[in-house]
Amino acid sequence: MSSRASVLVLGTADWNQPIATNQHYAVRELAREFDVTFVESTGLRRPELSRRDLGRILRRLGRVVGKKGPIESAHDARPVPDGVTVVSPLVIPWHVPPFTWINRLLMTRLVRAWSSGGASRMLWTYTPVTFGLERSVPTVYHCVDLLGSQAGISQSVVEKGERALARAGAVAGASSEAVSRHLRDVGFRRIEEWPNVADLEVFAAGATSSPRRPRAVFAGNLTESKVDFRLLAELLGAGIEVHLAGPISEGGGDSHRAVRDLERAGAIHHGMVGPQELADLLRSSTVGLIPYVINEYTRGVNPLKTYEYLAAGLAVVSTPVPAVVPDSVDVFVAATAEQLVARVRDLLPVPDEAAVDRRGAHASSHGWRDRGVRMRALVDELTTTI
Structure with a gap:
């Protein structure tokens, strides 16, 4: 035994x-x-x-x-x-x-x-x-x-x-x-x-099938109880390329219509992808989004995607979720939609190798x-x- x-x-x-x-x-x-x-x-x-x-x-x-x-x-x-x-x-x-x-x-x-x-x-x-x-x-x-x-x-x-x-x-x-x-x-x-x-070994920046290009990505459960879809629409309205990866309303509710509206506005929804495919998507993007609505539930959330994004070499831009701690270099918290859109636009250019390495080091202890x-x-x- x-x-x-x-x-x-x-x-x-x-x-x-x-x-x-x-x-x-x-x-x-x-x-x-x-x-x-x-x-x-x-x-x-x-x-x-x-x-x-x-x-x-x-x-x-x-x-x-x-x-x-x-x-x-x-x-x-x-x-x-x-x-x-x-x-x-x-x-x-x-x-x-x-x-x-x-x-x-x-x-x-x-x-x-x-x-x-x-x-x-x-x-x-x-x-x-x-x-x-x-x-x-x-x-x-x-x-x-x-x-x-x-x-x-x-x-x-x-x-x-x-x-x-x-x-x-x-x-x-x-x-x-x-x-x-x-x-x-x-x-x-x-x-x-x-x-x-996060599962850092999967998301760590490295070789990918696509070169990194200026675009923002959100990876997670697409549900209106957690995600601010109007904020994502504002990013699209500002001419920012937005990619979405993950299931729709996993765990309850029905946000299919909200996702379809974003797709009509230009968002690209990859659906549910495997870890390696998600890692490739992140490593070929420049900004990771945490576009959460602020409510009783999200005030207790600590998004593990913060470190998935950083490990993949992305800058992180979030709404004011208490557990997301800004560092003024790679992780940013925006108080308003206008601030978030402006910050994402500023961070869209493809980062240099030093920035990618710095973000990976930030994630390494998490x-x-x-x-x-x-x-x-x-x-x-x-x-x-x-």
């Missing part, structure tokens, strides 16, 4: 979600030393009557009821690291009584192999809905967003779960100062400051390699003290 620690990771996304998030990278890093079971989303966001959500439900049923194994061939789009088992849970996506008790029973049965493992065990969760699993093992709550402020997610369910985790003595990891303040208010006694980081070392050290600490 393996003597490695066994880590159960509760995710808020499916393994093959279009955009890789903290939980996907964290699983990869934890699996370098530990046996990891990743449980896909248990439906923290209430499902919508939409083709996207209905499709996810049907695929989940197909994997579980059809006995196709813990993952299906579609997951091949995101390789599963050695030492990782991906599990598709069949739970009811309403986390209130009487479904709470039913889901707890279903989850307990699902993770029976982990629960009965002989190795040191711990829970690493991205969702505050943990089915009581935190009561018997060391637990880390890696909080990368103010979940209760997201549309479609019950604030009361989030608050109840987070307070239960705090009472159980879970260690919290906070992605931003706003998240850290929230976790302190909830009652967590130990909070690790973990600002979001990568998953260093973060993984800290995460694995925390697992070692918690599992050797039980």
Whole structure:
């Protein structure tokens, strides 16, 4: 039997979600030393009557009821690291009584192999809905967003779960100062400051199939709850070439019309692209955009794309998201739309090699390699003290 620690990771996304998030990278890093079971989303966001959500439900049923194994061939789009088992849970996506008790029973049965493992065990969760699993093992709550402020997610369910985790003595990891303040208010006694980081090796400036040319790019989820589409339209109206990469309304809502309007105005939407294709797009552009609307949710966001952009040699221009720290050289925060458009225009020319190298150096200490070392050290600490 393996003597490695066994880590159960509760995710808020499916393994093959279009955009890789903290939980996907964290699983990869934890699996370098530990046996990891990743449980896909248990439906923290209430499902919508939409083709996207209905499709996810049907695929989940197909994997579980059809006995196709813990993952299906579609997951091949995101390789599963050695030492990782991906599990598709069949739970009811309403986390209130009487479904709470039913889901707890279903989850307990699902993770029976982990629960009965002989190795040191711990829970690493991205969702505050943990089915009581935190009561018997060391637990880390890696909080990368103010979940209760997201549309479609019950604030009361989030608050109840987070307070239960705090009472159980879970260690919290906070992605931003706003998240850290929230976790302190909830009652967590130990909070690790973990600002979001990027997969630097993928995005680092280097050879690309296309030369760098003056254009701005936004890579991420194109949803009106997060992205200021009017701001992007103003950039296009100013004659700036704008490229977009990423899914539309991943996680709820419907922003297809807003994206089509931008395309009619001249934006180029590349759709969902793989990591290498995205890296090529960034390395052939000059300005990376963080055009977020400012609301309760984005005040807690720490965009990992900041460091993806810098690693690829881009200047970064953002709306006033609190976690984006300007440096007056390569990262700029604009208070108004007019300032943002002017700053992007100023930064459009192709940078010299010294600027590209400087931006890469700026990003170099914000990568998953260093973060993984800290995460694995925390697992070692918690599992050797039980």
